[in-house]
Amino acid sequence: MPKVGMQPIRRQQLIEATLLAVDQVGLGDASIALIARLAGVSNGIISHYFRDKNGLIAATMGYIMSMLNEGVAARRQALTDDSPRAHLKVIIEGNFDASQVNGPAMKTWLAFWASSMHQPDLHRLQRINDHRLYSNLCCQFRRVLPLYHARKAARGLAALIDGLWLRGALSGDAFDTDQAIRIAYEYMDLQLAKQQTLGTIDQASEQPRTAIAKQAGA
């Protein structure tokens, strides 16, 4: 008995089964058969909703990324304070949202990164996501810091967030969200504090000529 409107339900069902499978055995051993079994459907249906296994993987990653973005967006909407510091806190917290620091998500992210080095479509997804974090951070730092310093601060904070996440994921223990957020906040504040020292310097002289050349190439 054919049903209508099954598509979004089935897709979500299969994506969640994929996360479960990756959590249990890793992406390399997450076969179509296993995913289908976990989802309680037949093997063949996967190619019906997603072109092939790669399509399912890409959709699964897209789902995790959308969770991340929604986590940030939700916090931003709840914001009453429009200060850069408040916005930066939102970004930091969003990146350590529960949707990002659970077993399935962490294992999937790691597997995704490894795969993205050899699959152009996944690499594209990856670059977009990486750039979003950087540009969100940069945008806020820019409100109080000269461009050169804002960029450097954004690069540093983005790396720190990813590094804290990475080391937490690899530790094997439960993720210590509070500690990670505390360390990231501190870095944020140290960068924002430059505002005082750099305040009087005009934009034209904000960075050495060599650095300008370098940035241009970025």
Added chain:
Amino acid sequence: MPKVGMQPIRRQQLIEATLLAVDQVGLGDASIALIARLAGVSNGIISHYFRDKNGLIAATMGYIMSMLNEGVAARRQALTDDSPRAHLKVIIEGNFDASQVNGPAMKTWLAFWASSMHQPDLHRLQRINDHRLYSNLCCQFRRVLPLYHARKAARGLAALIDGLWLRGALSGDAFDTDQAIRIAYEYMDLQLAKQQTLGTIDQASEQPRTAIAKQAGA
């Protein structure tokens, strides 16, 4: 043309072929056949020198890690200045050594991390390596900072180093070593600067009671 004493030569040969294969197609698609072809030997020889494919992978990771440690050790030996700052710089630079930021090494690290989530033996390797970076950093920070702050600084710098490395690896572009080192140096100096503010505080009061409790459980 069988010869005696081939073991170390063949092992190195096969490890390098593995790195090459991972660089070309990723760990998932780095088949025994491909690795053997790249090494210019027969398939069967891999089980002769390494028990199986996992043995080869583990040996390859061990090789990359030993390169990392050698990179740090060599810089440390060349050191004339025994200050904590000099030692921290050595650790930072060692982690962005050429042996760690080339294509094969970066791809292998990423694949290794993903695998370590599901293979206990690789996870052990991984934890040892993670802990070494942290404890090396902590050890140096401890020389000028109270324990609580030294630990936090070490955790932060370790995460920043890994995060810079990660984002550099995932970018797809050539690794910008100078920029990464510059950002890490800055973090190091910001942490070392706490020495001034915290100098007069005696150890007993260096952290709130709650924080003490937390640390004790770590």
Added chain:
Amino acid sequence: MPKVGMQPIRRQQLIEATLLAVDQVGLGDASIALIARLAGVSNGIISHYFRDKNGLIAATMGYIMSMLNEGVAARRQALTDDSPRAHLKVIIEGNFDASQVNGPAMKTWLAFWASSMHQPDLHRLQRINDHRLYSNLCCQFRRVLPLYHARKAARGLAALIDGLWLRGALSGDAFDTDQAIRIAYEYMDLQLAKQQTLGTIDQASEQPRTAIAKQAGA
């Protein structure tokens, strides 16, 4: 050309191909590829219907054993005479049924015995089958002989049947069913003849004390 309800058909098809393969090259050289080719199907299908090669082997042995049991059962049903002698004849004849003395079956039995020495699951199958022959014989002998003699007669006749089968199988020539059956009949009759001599002996004294002790441990 996928169809539903193929399972029993394919399973039988593959079991028969296995018997054919064992007949042609022996169990050791009966590769999945050969069996699949003989069955006219692809390699992969074997793991679809049987878990793995062992599953196929076990199923094949189960099939031969069921043929054996059916051979006996069919003869028993056709029986008009309910005497022990008639029943014993049925068992003897069933064990030399055409389904058991053809090339494929004989070679498979021999290979199965060899394998059963090292594969616990096959050994279980083997013991069950061995015991069935013994207990069927014993049950009939018991109707006319005291327990001790019935057991001994059953053990002897079971061994004689298996031995006749074995020597026939190993001879390389066509199996001389008539001769085997004649020899087994004679043994049966010699044992049944004890009924006359032992008839008046009451059960308590039916065996020497030392023998009693021995039997108790069996």
Added chain:
Amino acid sequence: MPKVGMQPIRRQQLIEATLLAVDQVGLGDASIALIARLAGVSNGIISHYFRDKNGLIAATMGYIMSMLNEGVAARRQALTDDSPRAHLKVIIEGNFDASQVNGPAMKTWLAFWASSMHQPDLHRLQRINDHRLYSNLCCQFRRVLPLYHARKAARGLAALIDGLWLRGALSGDAFDTDQAIRIAYEYMDLQLAKQQTLGTIDQASEQPRTAIAKQAGA
């Protein structure tokens, strides 16, 4: 340092390692590497002393068979009574000699039988051995029975001996030598007892014509 006269020592060493290997993992999994390891020698040496693996297997079977023959021969030499019955007892006992009912020997015999169905050279060995038992028995029965009955008795006793051995080997329990010998003795005596009944029948009429034709073809 090359040694002279190593050949018989090495050959025996390797044959015993083969028996050990077959006992441990079965003939199918008894690889050259395992056998060499058990013997404490290198892989390559096997092709030096035996042409190839088949050569080693054949030599191992030859060894077991020679043990069997020696067991019978030794008992025969110790014989003071030259009666057919005494000789038959010797043959029976020899076939259940300790050299034939231990784990390695039993497993090797079973594997050998299975292999003999597909390897002509092993089949030749097998037929010679089978025939030796039959002809030894027949020879003794012939001294007291007419040809037809001697042949039948020999065939029956040979089968009974092999069957008792087979069922004992397959049982998985320790071999009950006494029980086997007792059952075989009984059969022997039942056959020898025909001497009384058949004594007066002259040779010409000892079997029906049809049976003669059959025997001629054997």
Added chain:
DNA sequence: GATGAATGAGTGTTCATTCAT
């Protein structure tokens, strides 16, 4: 005589994919 490095064909098994039902 003895070693063990090296080969490469062959094994059982897994798996994404296709497609008739």
Added chain:
DNA sequence: CATGAATGAACACTCATTCAT
């Protein structure tokens, strides 16, 4: 829509054999 039968290539791994030392 959904199934699961069927494929066949790819995989890691084993192994008897060869041969330079």
